[in-house]
Amino acid sequence: MIRSTKQRALIREVFEQADRPLSPQDVIAAVADSEQNLGIATVYRTLKMLREQGYLVAVELPGQPTFYERAEHEHHHHFQCDQCGIILDVPGCANVQRLSRNLEGCEIDRHEIWLFGRCADCCEAPPAEA
Ligand SMILES: [Zn+2]
Ligand SMILES: [Zn+2]
Numbered sequence: 001m002i003r004s005t006k007q008r009a010l011i012r013e014v015f016e017q018a019d020r021p022l023s024p025q026d027v028i029a030a031v032a033d034s035e036q037n038l039g040i041a042t043v044y045r046t047l048k049m050l051r052e053q054g055y056l057v058a059v060e061l062p063g064q065p066t067f068y069e070r071a072e073h074e075h076h077h078h079f080q081c082d083q084c085g086i087i088l089d090v091p092g093c094a095n096v097q098r099l100s101r102n103l104e105g106c107e108i109d110r111h112e113i114w115l116f117g118r119c120a121d122c123c124e125a126p127p128a129e130a
Contacts, residue, residue: 012050017030020088024043027068055071057069059087077090077094077115078114079115080114096108
């Protein structure tokens with residue numbers, strides 16, 4: 001019990017420091033730096049628990065592993081790099097009001113916007129050999 005509380009605190013700490021959504025693999029890599037070793041099963045279980053507790057929300061794209069970010073976050077959107085798969089936060093919003101005028105008779109309650117392309121690192125580096 002004490003152990004799982006400690007693991008949860010450790011993983012929360014990782015998300016406090018994070019400036020982008022994290023995959024379970026990202027979490028394992030971040031925790032490995034702190035000389036703690038968490039197994040993948042523990043990480044998945046803890047992420048699920050933190051999501052149920054409302055601390056984390058899932059950032060999901062069809063056919064891709066689920067990323068997570070803190071729930072208490074201002075409204076924002078996401079960018080995914082087609083080359084390395086990293087997901088970055090995009091602060092701000094688009095003019096959804098204007099777009100919704102193209103939809104007659106509907107009320108818009110929420111929206112999702114994804115941007116895709118190549119991240120700054122991948123723009124700098126030459127494409128990896130396939
Ligand atoms: Zn990239
Ligand atoms: Zn928005």
